[in-house]
Amino acid sequence: MLKDTYAGDVSPDMDGERVRLAGWVHEVRDLGGIKFVLLRDRTGVVQLTLPKAKVPEDTFERAGKLRKESVISVVGEVKANEKAPGGVEVIPERIEVLSESETHLPLDPTGKVDADLDTRLDARVLDLRREEPRTYFMVRNTFTTAVREYLENHGFVEVHTPKIIATATEGGTELFPVVYFERDAYLAQSPQLYKQMLMGAGFERVYEIGPIFRAEEHNTRRHLNEAISIDIEMSFIEDEEEPMEVLEGMLEHAFERVRQEHSEELKRMGIEVPEVEAPFERITYEEALDILSEHGIEVEWGEDIPTEGERKLGEVFEDEPVFVTEWPKETRPFYTMVKDEEKGTTRAFDLLFRGIELASGAQREHRYDVLRAQIEEDGLNPESFEKYLEAFRYGMPPHGGWGLGLERTLMTMLNVPNIREVTLFPRDRKRLEP
Numbered sequence: 364m365l366k367d368t369y370a371g372d373v374s375p376d377m378d379g380e381r382v383r384l385a386g387w388v389h390e391v392r393d394l395g396g397i398k399f400v401l402l403r404d405r406t407g408v409v410q411l412t413l414p415k416a417k418v419p420e421d422t423f424e425r426a427g428k429l430r431k432e433s434v435i436s437v438v439g440e441v442k443a444n445e446k447a448p449g450g451v452e453v454i455p456e457r458i459e460v461l462s463e464s465e466t467h468l469p470l471d472p473t474g475k476v477d478a479d480l481d482t483r484l485d486a487r488v489l490d491l492r493r494e495e496p497r498t499y500f501m502v503r504n505t506f507t508t509a510v511r512e513y514l515e516n517h518g519f520v521e522v523h524t525p526k527i528i529a530t531a532t533e534g535g536t537e538l539f540p541v542v543y544f545e546r547d548a549y550l551a552q553s554p555q556l557y558k559q560m561l562m563g564a565g566f567e568r569v570y571e572i573g574p575i576f577r578a579e580e581h582n583t584r585r586h587l588n589e590a591i592s593i594d595i596e597m598s599f600i601e602d603e604e605e606p607m608e609v610l611e612g613m614l615e616h617a618f619e620r621v622r623q624e625h626s627e628e629l630k631r632m633g634i635e636v637p638e639v640e641a642p643f644e645r646i647t648y649e650e651a652l653d654i655l656s657e658h659g660i661e662v663e664w665g666e667d668i669p670t671e672g673e674r675k676l677g678e679v680f681e682d683e684p685v686f687v688t689e690w691p692k693e694t695r696p697f698y699t700m701v702k703d704e705e706k707g708t709t710r711a712f713d714l715l716f717r718g719i720e721l722a723s724g725a726q727r728e729h730r731y732d733v734l735r736a737q738i739e740e741d742g743l744n745p746e747s748f749e750k751y752l753e754a755f756r757y758g759m760p761p762h763g764g765w766g767l768g769l770e771r772t773l774m775t776m777l778n779v780p781n782i783r784e785v786t787l788f789p790r791d792r793k794r795l796e797p
């Protein structure tokens with residue numbers, strides 16, 4: 364390795380130690396007889412101090428010619444110094460330029476010059492060198508690790524289902540067609556049908572963290588055309604309550620992990636991750652409509668709760684995640700189990716947090732005849748679901764599950780205004796590059 368120490372790990376108690384560092388030139392200050400170079404890596408910034416009399420002449424010369432954002436490696440001695448940032452500095456013996464940066468930068472990675480989101484996404488590689496976005500992705504890593512931890516501990520098996528598919532999951536229009544030899548094919552909107560088929564295969568508890576593709580034309584702050592979905596499906600449930608319990612337990616665990624591991628840097632950025640505690644609030648769709656009506660938002664029974672309504676519920680429940688249950692049949696796909704035929708309600712639920720939908724789930728219909736009838740009722744052709752339906756003909760346990768949007772969850776957890784902030788290279792209506 365070209366380095367044995369991270370910049371953020373250099374501390375005053377290492378006084379006198381010889382270290383090898385490597386990273387990017389964050390800043391250079393030349394005061395004539397003394398030069399300062401700030402070296403940055405993914406953990407932070409450390410000051411290199413070069414007093415003319417104390418460092419080799421060629422090292423001193425080289426430091427003065429360093430360009431911002433060039434990649435360098437350094438060998439030097441740690442010195443505790445109260446006047447240096449963090450109370451510590453490194454006196455270099457040797458500085459080597461590993462890769463020189465051009466002088467004109469499309470974006471200032473020190474963050475001193477403000478740039479709008481579009482400019483930042485255009486120069487995303489430089490943008491990701493800044494502390495804020497880097498922290499978001501460190502949080503993202505902690506979050507998915509905690510999710511895996513929780514699900515593995517609860518008997519879930521990680522699977523990967525195909526992303527090139529022959530039929531629409533829900534018959535919807537939000538599909539991206541792909542060229543697949545001589546046949547029509549699409550990018551998967553969700554792993555839904557395959558997760559269910561694995562219940563037929565006897566896997567009992569599966570999860571998948573993978574991409575979903577949605578050809579939604581509208582550009583909003585909470586939609587992407589390619590997102591990551593955390594999906595589970597579980598068998599032998601008594602009702603939809605059990606997958607809901609997995610979701611709230613998992614989120615409680617993952618939020619707590621993020622709080623434990625990132626509070627310090629998030630606080631610096633003015634972000635406090637809320638404590639979420641299971642069990643979450645539960646209201647029925649009907650109750651949600653009543654609450655909205657009290658606040659002057661009228662939603663007709665059978666309609667989806669509009670964005671404005673979600674936002675209002677977010678205000679009412681403040682920092683509490685809330686399950687909305689018993690959605691009407693009309694709002695849900697064919698594979699959802701009906702709860703009350705007369706009232707027209709289902710065993711479907713959504714999880715809302717801070718006024719945004721994070722997850723949708725349900726107990727599914729596992730009875731072949733009923734499922735087939737529901738496909739027809741939805742105006743879809745059972746023939747195009749033949750392979751899926753086959754899984755229900757040879758023994759299918761009662762089952763249910765949910766899909767949780769990873770970026771949706773992160774954007775609400777971190778309270779960032781746009782989903783693109785927590786996406787490395789977002790895909791939206793206008794953006795296919797970088």
Ligand code: ATP
Nearest residue numbers: 577585586587588590720721722723766767768771
């Ligand atoms: P919405 O109504 O908010 O557009 P949806 O009900 O169409 O979402 P689902 O099909 O229920 O979405 O997908 C499950 C979860 O996947 C959503 O709750 C959300 O967190 C996430 N998700 C769905 N579509 C997108 C998208 N276009 N961009 C980002 N996340 C998405």
Ligand code: MG
Nearest residue numbers: 713720722723
């Ligand atoms: Mg939904």
